[in-house]
Amino acid sequence: MRLRTLALLACFTLPLAACGDDDSTPAGEMQHDDGITRSESGNFMLHPMMADWAPTTGDHTVRFHLMNADGAVQASALTVEPWMPDHGHGSSAVPVATDMGSGMWEVSSLVFTMPGAWELRFEATIEGAVERFVMPVTVQ
Numbered sequence: 049m050r051l052r053t054l055a056l057l058a059c060f061t062l063p064l065a066a067c068g069d070d071d072s073t074p075a076g077e078m079q080h081d082d083g084i085t086r087s088e089s090g091n092f093m094l095h096p097m098m099a100d101w102a103p104t105t106g107d108h109t110v111r112f113h114l115m116n117a118d119g120a121v122q123a124s125a126l127t128v129e130p131w132m133p134d135h136g137h138g139s140s141a142v143p144v145a146t147d148m149g150s151g152m153w154e155v156s157s158l159v160f161t162m163p164g165a166w167e168l169r170f171e172a173t174i175e176g177a178v179e180r181f182v183m184p185v186t187v188q
Contacts, residue, residue: 103187
């Protein structure tokens with residue numbers, strides 16, 4: 049009877065152990081929810097400040113807000129590389145990131161040369177450490 053009880057207890061509690069409030073992302077993967085992209089470390093978030101942004105081919109200027117759980121985060125540098133992973137190439141233009149203050153960055157010369165699946169690969173220098181973000185973008 050005791051062995052049966054332990055077996056039943058294990059059957060019901062082990063599956064629950066896999067569930068929980070932990071929304072961590074496996075190492076090397078980015079989390080992307082509601083337009084917000086988490087850094088590789090999971091400590092920082094990057095949010096495009098355009099409602100319903102549906103990029104098309106051509107030149108764009110977009111503002112992004114850099115933050116952590118406590119609010120805006122100031123970075124000393126931000127670089128952006130548009131990359132088309134299925135084709136193994138980026139864009140011919142080099143985006144320009146301008147610090148607007150209070151964690152806000154404006155990225156201009158963000159050029160998508162063709163429709164399809166793109167990634168915006170960001171590197172932000174925060175307190176001397178480099179944080180990487182990969183934001184998936186579908187270009188029409």
